[in-house]
Amino acid sequence: MSDIEWLQPTFPVNLVTVVLIIIVLVSVLQGATRGATGSAQRFMQFAAEGAATVVSVIVAWKLAAVLSPVVEEWLKSRQIVYPDEELGLFRQMYYTFVTGIRDFPLLRVGTVFVLAYTACKAILLRLWLFIAYGAGLMGKSPAGGGGRSWMSSGVGGAIGTLIGCGRALLVIACLFVYTALFPESPFTRYVQASTLYAEGAARVVEPAGGELLQQRLPVFAKAVEQEFSQILQRKYEVIDARIPSDIAEAAKQITAGKETDEAKARALYQWVGTRVQYDYDKVEQYEQKRIWKEQTPEDTFATKLGVCIDYSRLYAVMARAVGLDVKVVTGLGSDGRGGYGPHAWNEVFLADNNEWVPLDATWVSSGSNWFNPQGFDKTHIRDA
Structure with missing residues (x-):
């Protein structure tokens, strides 16, 4: 019996579908509880975070492509050599990581990308908060729910629905990446059996670049696997340098x-x-x-x-x-x-x-x- 076959007699409804529905329903409930004003603020924050993420990914990718050769040349010019002495754990980790960045292109690009993405997103979100608070868009929403009108709760629930759909699409995108990397796994087949996943993947993820992901991700994953194997061996070069x-x-x-x-x-x-x-x-x-x-x-x-x-x-x-x-x-x-x-x-x-x-x-x-x-x-x- 495969890892997921036991789920089918126990849970007749696909759990992926259930999780996606719960995500939307929780967001609707949160929206109704916050009301129109609070939900509008949360929606603007959610949209701002999404936009900041997209912009940060694009900027970080461009910077990684430009800065990776610069970092490589700089590290090579430092002529890093392993000390002819016994090294402690932290020094072993330091030399493994630094020489790995110097010698392994995917590790170097990945490190530059993560640093650039983190810095870019932090700057964009702080800029957004500064503008939002300055324009009064992120003021305090009314406290408590006792005096909130049905109309306010209804509008808040509608906005919560949009937020929930956005969150569900993020989960679908992550699952899509998994299925592209492991197309033959039992869990992939289970995921693809979800009607909600299939709809979201077909209508949103694939048109937005799904075909590219399916073609490139397995190749990229194989390259990462090979490079990671080389990085694992680097530690022995470091600890046995003497x-x-x-x-x-x-x-x-x-x-x-x-x-x-x-x-x-x-x-x-x-x-x-x-x-x-x-x-x-x-x-x-x-x-x-x-x-x-x-x-x-x-x-x-x-x-x-x-x-x-x-x-x-x-x-x-x-x-x-x-x-x-x-x-x-x-x-x-x-x-x-x-x-x-x-x-x-x-x-x-x-x-x-x-x-x-x-x-x-x-x-x-x-x-x-x-x-x-x-x-x-x-x-x-x-x-x-």
Whole structure:
């Protein structure tokens, strides 16, 4: 049974339709309670907020497009490097975020957009309030409801209906975005079964840009997913920026005489995979007692014990010590029985071939080749 199938026998009426009706009815009730004057003021405020939102989105989008290259160039000119020392949590977050803005275009555009949108909307709303109060449009509405006439309540209810319809359309627009991103999900089918949603989407959202959203949103979401995965890996570059001298010396000895990037990368892959032993006690401690023993690449190098993330972090530090560009990748790895579990591995850049290739030093003990084999992505699924 899917996540939403249980709703249908329990609630014979579509809940999306019910929620949209409730939104409108509550707004009508609020309008009738406020009366004509209070509802008119609330409607002007609602319209002003809507207009400010639209204008702020347009302005912020334009500013993000203009300022993003400027921010990128400025951050590159700062020549930010990770300190060769152990970093605390907040410094790790700082370097991950700042270098992420520098290197990842969607994160940079998104950050500039959010800042510009927030500033623009705050300015516009304050300007509106200044004008509204100056013109007497936002004075106090009559207190209490005992002396309010039926006509005033009726007008207020009518205005509340307009506000309620506007709120319902906002909800429909949000649901439309969800259905565009996840067209095959059970919840999408449930949403689309709502007659009110279907009417609002067909008559308002789609004519206002729905077709563009349906075409572009999935592509944009995929790009965001890929970039977010890269940002997740950046943290290991930050926390493992310091290369201990004993690890650097070992890496140089292991790769001595190796002329190509691939030869160096393979030598380190073989060394880490055969020298480090899998720490089953660490896994048992976590699975049974939820105790996680965090360890640095230096700990792994010294003890020659670790789990997949420890293999991967040690490999990355050793690879960087000999000038290789390398990433720690997290995700899911095949358990060999048709299932998957949390796993970590590496990707290394081979300048000779101008390509990134995957490798899994943890699985060297299996006896198979896990340095850029065919079908690697069938047994390894990146985090997203």
